Amino acid sequence: MEKLLVKDKDIVVPGQELARSIEYVPTGGCFRDNDSIISSKLGLVSINGRVINIIPLTGKYIPKEGDIVIGKIIDIGFNGWYLDIGCPYDASLMIKDATEFIDKGADLSQFYDFNELVIAKVVKITRFSNINISTKGPGLRKIKGGKIIDITPSKVPRLIGKQGSMINLLKENTNCRITVGQNGMVWIQGDNSDDELLATEAILKIENESHLDGLTDKIKEFLERKRK
């Protein structure tokens, strides 16, 4: 007997029964208990044919391969650097994944020193606790100048907007270069501090009001008002 107990895109809580049938297959965020499929996270159900998946809506940043993140150097080892990227474990940046050619036995702190910030890409996650990142690629480098702000990782999609609409609006109206890391770190660099301040204000406004409708128009109005 096929029985689905929730609708697609419903909000579910841990322990909630999603389906009572062996027809369905649990993937992320849920598990099977005899005939039932039970949610194990607070999130949104997505049902794709017979496959049930939960999109988590709260919690820490969980890295995915291919994500662009901003990390802080917290340790330097023999063969690379260790970065804090806001997830449960430190990410490691190996010498071979760094941009420059580095001689054997060179002092690694002259390339990336403690507390410096780096834009990097998550290349491989072997175990969840072993995250490899790389600075090879366009736009991946050490951050010089500008301003860093932290936002909640789950609000990053809102800051970027649909097909980058929100972030492009910010870039055009503030004359700032803005890089958004998937881990919630945002780098703002403008020609003068007024521009940077305006961008910061706008981003914090987006974070605080991310639950409101028509935010893009609101931010547009906010920016126009401030620029006068």
Added chain:
Amino acid sequence: MRINGRKNDQMREMEAKVGIIKRADGSAYFRIGDTIAIAAVYGPRELHPKFLQDPEKGILRCNYDMMSFSVPERKRPGPSRRSVEISLVTEKSLLPVLDLRQFPNAVVDIFIQIIQANSGTRCAGITAASMALAHAGIPMCDLVSAVSVGRINNEIVIDLDKDEEDTENATDIPLAFTGRDKEINLLQLDGDVSREELLKAIELAKKGCEEINEIQKKALIDHIKEKDNIKVKEAKEKSEEE
């Protein structure tokens, strides 16, 4: 009729909120009558000192404490014999529902503070902590709800308050249940009770926990709906594009 005018199976008025502490990874507030508990969850994060780490799974650390102003007479701040015991039983009652296998060498920290106490603080703490864990996005197979039952004047009653607890020959039994299978996660017994009375008390607590479970679920869903309805929309759009 009880001294506070409630029926034997009537609990005090309850209220639950999620996401009350901004800097925590997960947080919750639970009020039952005059007892208020707040819980904050930090982690999973790497555990230091290293010798405490478990390379097979993450570990859970609980910290229960009462604020000095939570009781009529000032409580000396800091851990005590009582708070250490309650921290331990809270940890033991929450651990069975958590799946920490995907976080080796990591720790999940729970801090429970009782900001106002009128009996049933450990139960309120467990209920709040369970919501905070769900809010922190830690994989868990069920929510845990807890309530205290007891015997006063040879009658089994639910959710005792301080006045009832202080009556002569009163027995207090804090109980915690999982939401779905109604399995017992915590049972403590203070005083003496017969087998029949205990079975009756468990049945009564089970019913009470069902009610609490509904409140917990509602609080979690409301939090997502209110604060993050745009996020829901984004996720919907994202999944539609896919």
